[in-house]
Structures are given as C-alpha cells and as structure tokens.
Amino acid sequence: MRIALSGATGFLGRHLIDRLCADGHSIALLSRRPVTGLPSAVETYLWNPPKVEAPPQAFDGADAIIHLAGATVNQRWTKDSKELLRSSRIDSTRSLVQSLSTLSRSPPLFLSASATGFYGDRGDEVLTESSSAGDNFLASLSVDWEKEATLARALGVKVQLLRTGVVLGLGGGALPSMLPVFRLGIGGKLGSGQQWMSWIHVEDWVGAVLRLLQEDLPSGPYNLTAPEPCRSEEFTRLLGKVLHRPAFLPVPEFALKLLFGEMSTVILGSQRVIPEALLKSGYEFRYRGLESGLRSLLQ
C-alpha cells in the first residue's frame, strides 16, 4: 500500500513507519519540516497548514491517509497553548479534508487520530464507542476534531477515528517521563489513585492501526485501548514492582493541580474505556494486562 502520513515524526508515527516499511509499504510523509535519515520507502512533503497546504502529489496513488499531527498535550495549558492544541488538530484536519476535495481521485481510506479524552472524566462508568462525549476541554476538542475528519465521508472516503488511550512505549508518550522518579523509588499514586487509566501497549496500537488499514472494517470510532484498563494506583504499584522499586510516595491532588494547572485533568480524570469495536473485529491483543505490557518494555 501507499500511505500518506502526517505527524509521522512523533512517537506513534515513528513506530508506525518502522512497521509499515518492514511490511513493504511506501509512505508519503507530511511534515512541517524537512526530515532526513528515513528509509528509502519514505518520501517527504512539506505541509504546515494553513501556511503550507499539502501538495496534491503527496496523495497520488495513495490507498490511505493516516493523520496523527497535533501539538503535544503535555504542556501547561494557557489560553494560547489551548488554542494551539485545538488548531493543530482541528484546522489541520480541515485542511487535509479540503485538499482531498480538490483531487480527482481521493484516497479511499482516512484514519484520523482522536483520543479517549473524547469521553471526559467519567468515574467508574464503562465506556465503549457508543458512549456519549464528555464535557471538559479535551472532550470538546476531540468532538470537534472528529467532526472535521468525518466530513471526508461526503467525498466517498471511509473514515476511521483512532480514539487512543495512554500509549505505553519507549522513546515518547507518558511512560518515559515517569521513569526517572520511579527508578529513584520516590514514585507513588497520583491523587486518590482511584481514577481509571485506559492504556495500550505501543505494539498493539500499531497492530490495531494496521488492522484498520488492511481489513474492510465498519467505519466509525475505534477505542485504541487495552481490554483491561486499570485504576491509576494499580498502574503505579505495578510500575514500582516491575522496576523493583518502592512506590509508596503519593502525590496529592492539590499538588498536581498546582504543578500542572488544568492539564492535571489528564492525570486525575477517570476513563474506563473498553475497545469493544476492535475486539468485535477479532483483533487479538498482544498485551491485555498491564503487568505483561510493562515487563515487555522495561525488562
């Protein structure tokens, strides 16, 4: 397959490129900057909406587009950074769909990143793809982001929404930022620790994306999370166990709020998400439980 890929220089994009190239696919990489040192199966195209639109050649003969671009949420949320979080996702998606509408032949499949943040903060409620959206900042961002992506359906494009949970892997995402504290033995539960965390191993994230790429699955949102979400305190306990370090020093909720401001909702919010659509599709998770997932990465 030939795949146009945005956000490919990031944590998930790099993992995806490795696997796509290993499987013999070719990639048109859309980036805001020139990228070097890539496998020969990757061609780079400059794209920085709204300043630089994607050149139509990037989509020539493409079988699919995977859109992962977006500014990192791991920063203090100010008025300006919140605007950037929204525009880098919503405006970039709008720009991609606009580019598709000018093509004589649009790629038939569009996989657009989204996040389990869609569901907001939901306590112990079990959340599937048919659950309603939440009502906080990340939820409204995800709703608007998905809305822009689904407009591509009017062009006859199949749209799959990748509602991704906390991806565990090395070289990016949440895990590496926690490791130094836990390796020093001064980690511990975050806030009450009762909030649910919906995680997925990076290998399963890539596996799920490949399945959506290669199988003719029903169009819609797909929760990209492991089948066994855990409470946050279980996560910190298992992280300490796998690292053979104590993890008894709790970080109280007020300290997290003071340190991270509104961004603390990412850590303190509760989402008990089940990947119902993926499981229905027959996808077999390599890492269903957290302990085996952490061990594969850290030992």
Ligand SMILES: NC(=O)c1ccc[n+]([C@@H]2O[C@H](COP(=O)([O-])OP(=O)(O)OC[C@H]3O[C@@H](n4cnc5c(N)ncnc54)[C@H](OP(=O)(O)O)[C@@H]3O)[C@@H](O)[C@H]2O)c1
């Ligand atoms: N990692 C997770 O646990 C997780 C969880 C839920 C959802 N997601 C979503 O999945 C997508 C990929 O995640 P990731 O962890 O790979 O992210 P990442 O490492 O932060 O990479 C995102 C990529 O987006 C592009 N980008 C960064 N800032 C941008 C901006 N201001 N405007 C336009 N593009 C920008 C960059 O590509 P270029 O520099 O090449 O343009 C960057 O490499 C994101 O949309 C993220 O929200 C990730």
